[in-house]
Amino acid sequence: MSGLWSRISTAFERTDIGAAGDGTHGAQEPVRSTSTRYAPIRNAVERRVNAFLRDDLVSHLEIGPNEVFVLHYIEIAPDQQGEAELDQFMHEFSPESRVYWVKKLLGGAVGRHVSVDQFLGLDREFAAAQLAETDPYDEALNQSVIPPYRVILHGRWEARKEKPVVVAAASAPANDATETPDTRTEEIRAPGPSLKLSVQDNKAPDAGSWAGTRVIEVDSYPAVLGTSAEADVEISGYYVSARHCTLHWEARQLWLVDHSTNGTWVDGEKLRHGARVALANGAVISFGRDRGEADYDRYPSIRAQIMRKTAAPGGVAPTPIAPSRATPVVPLVVSSGAASPASAPLAPAKKPPLAVISIVDASGSPRRDVLTVPYTIGRGSAQDYVVPDANQGVSREHLVIEALDATGALTLNRAVSKNGTTSGHESLPERFTWRFGQEIILGEKWASSPPVRLTLRPVEEES
Amino acid sequence: MNAEVESFSAPWPGVLVEMKDFVDLWFLARRCEPATVRIFISRTLVPQARLQPHVREFKAAVSGIPGCVIEFKGTDSPSHKIEIEYRRPA
Numbered sequence: 001m002s003g004l005w006s007r008i009s010t011a012f013e014r015t016d017i018g019a020a021g022d023g024t025h026g027a028q029e030p031v032r033s034t035s036t037r038y039a040p041i042r043n044a045v046e047r048r049v050n051a052f053l054r055d056d057l058v059s060h061l062e063i064g065p066n067e068v069f070v071l072h073y074i075e076i077a078p079d080q081q082g083e084a085e086l087d088q089f090m091h092e093f094s095p096e097s098r099v100y101w102v103k104k105l106l107g108g109a110v111g112r113h114v115s116v117d118q119f120l121g122l123d124r125e126f127a128a129a130q131l132a133e134t135d136p137y138d139e140a141l142n143q144s145v146i147p148p149y150r151v152i153l154h155g156r157w158e159a160r161k162e163k164p165v166v167v168a169a170a171s172a173p174a175n176d177a178t179e180t181p182d183t184r185t186e187e188i189r190a191p192g193p194s195l196k197l198s199v200q201d202n203k204a205p206d207a208g209s210w211a212g213t214r215v216i217e218v219d220s221y222p223a224v225l226g227t228s229a230e231a232d233v234e235i236s237g238y239y240v241s242a243r244h245c246t247l248h249w250e251a252r253q254l255w256l257v258d259h260s261t262n263g264t265w266v267d268g269e270k271l272r273h274g275a276r277v278a279l280a281n282g283a284v285i286s287f288g289r290d291r292g293e294a295d296y297d298r299y300p301s302i303r304a305q306i307m308r309k310t311a312a313p314g315g316v317a318p319t320p321i322a323p324s325r326a327t328p329v330v331p332l333v334v335s336s337g338a339a340s341p342a343s344a345p346l347a348p349a350k351k352p353p354l355a356v357i358s359i360v361d362a363s364g365s366p367r368r369d370v371l372t373v374p375y376t377i378g379r380g381s382a383q384d385y386v387v388p389d390a391n392q393g394v395s396r397e398h399l400v401i402e403a404l405d406a407t408g409a410l411t412l413n414r415a416v417s418k419n420g421t422t423s424g425h426e427s428l429p430e431r432f433t434w435r436f437g438q439e440i441i442l443g444e445k446w447a448s449s450p451p452v453r454l455t456l457r458p459v460e461e462e463s
Numbered sequence: 464m465n466a467e468v469e470s471f472s473a474p475w476p477g478v479l480v481e482m483k484d485f486v487d488l489w490f491l492a493r494r495c496e497p498a499t500v501r502i503f504i505s506r507t508l509v510p511q512a513r514l515q516p517h518v519r520e521f522k523a524a525v526s527g528i529p530g531c532v533i534e535f536k537g538t539d540s541p542s543h544k545i546e547i548e549y550r551r552p553a
Binding site for chain 2: 135136137138140141142143380381382395396397414417418
């Protein structure tokens with residue numbers, strides 16, 4: 001056991017707040033590409049820190065917005081195969097370098113929501129005997145496969161010492177006016193275009209049709225949507241989270257970021273947890289499930305219409321811009337000033353694809369544009385390309401395109417230990433470069449259902 | 464919260480195939496409902512030395528179900544058990 005840990009083990013109470021690699025957080029996190037020989041260690045630590053920032057921190061701050069996590073130390077627990085690599089890692093990188101790396105991973109959260117004043121470092125785990133670990137049978141049951149490193153953050157939550165920044169109130173429901181400013185989260189809000197939200201939930205006067213919705217206007221961002229009384233737009237519904245999603249105005253574009261437990265749908269497409277998408281004018285946001293105009297009390301919906309701001313001070317009310325429903329999912333770039341003529345529709349800013357995938361699956365021969373990375377492929381409903389259920393040999397999340405370059409795509413083969421991915425009848429490893437023009441086959445080993453054939457093509461070849 | 468419990472007592476490690484089918488079929492029937500799956504392995508049926516690598520493979524096979532948390536525990540009961548805890552829509 002390291003001398004450092006024997007000293008600090010008596011100094012701090014052991015306060016695990018969770019571990020990566022246990023299959024709960026790790027599976028939902030995007031895996032970054034890395035080519036160093038310490039990739040599994042880096043991935044495990046990065047995945048855990050990201051899960052802490054996205055899940056633990058966000059959910060804690062929903063209840064205790066004025067608290068800060070005081071990080072004490074981080075330990076890494078290798079399984080048998082990772083022991084030697086971890087030894088080399090610890091030998092190669094000084095304690096100071098490891099502290100620097102962790103602070104860098106924590107990024108902007110340091111100082112705002114995380115304190116590293118008492119951070120001692122990142123090191124191997126305590127000796128199991130000293131920690132009085134769980135029953136050896138349960139330990140044997142819970143041995144992990146990938147990644148082989150368990151990363152545990154130790155620390156405690158404390159009340160923030162300084163007073164949070166007072167924020168400007170949005171044009172929100174009347175009951176927001178009674179809120180005291182110091183109960184709001186620390187965020188600097190900036191003005192943006194006037195957005196008219198037609199909310200269909202059980203608070204709407206005549207919900208069930210868009211005509212009977214309640215209308216809320218938002219003109220400063222970020223704006224939080226959720227059931228919390230502190231949300232900028234309060235939405236009522238069984239499957240709506242306290243802070244379900246946030247609207248941002250950045251780079252002259254309206255964005256939605258999902259933080260929900262039960263999911264957010266935009267124009268009928270489910271977002272991946274934590275996803276950030278550009279919102280089209282007239283986009284319909286559904287909470288918990290996309291049920292159209294049905295079940296609005298359990299699965300509320302919102303239609304977002306961008307309003308032009310009036311040119312004359314104190315003049316006419318904002319005019320809604322006609323929603324572009326003919327091409328529903330194309331994001332719009334909006335002029336936030338009054339320069340454009342009042343009747344002119346806003347020009348769509350179509351994002352060019354990074355690559356194109358030609359597919360042969362149970363539905364026929366569709367093609368999919370890869371618009372962003374990571375790009376996920378599998379039978380799960382939250383994937384970017386959802387493989388038909390008839391292709392049973394394909395896993396729920398089978399492949400992840402992590403990065404693209406001139407030769408092809410750096411691809412994570414999540415199904416490597418299951419039904420696998422092959423090319424020319426040879427199994428592909430956990431990470432491989434999917435070259436442009438190369439055909440790969442998903443679930444070829446699965447005899448009882450057809451495999452899926454995919455060919456990656458550069459955009460120039462397709463256009 | 465509601466829970467559904469199923470017991471399994473087929474020989475090890477073949478019983479894991481039955482258990483995996485049960486989990487897959489449950490999620491197929493109730494697509495994407497958030498749930499916690501607790502998998503209890505009988506200590507009397509399987510000695511600790513025979514757990515791996517079968518449990519690891521099983522875990523890899525059932526992981527990745529969206530919104531689902533999978534937990535493994537040893538149990539003193541005479542059969543293996545799967546308990547699926549889920550929230551029924553109001």
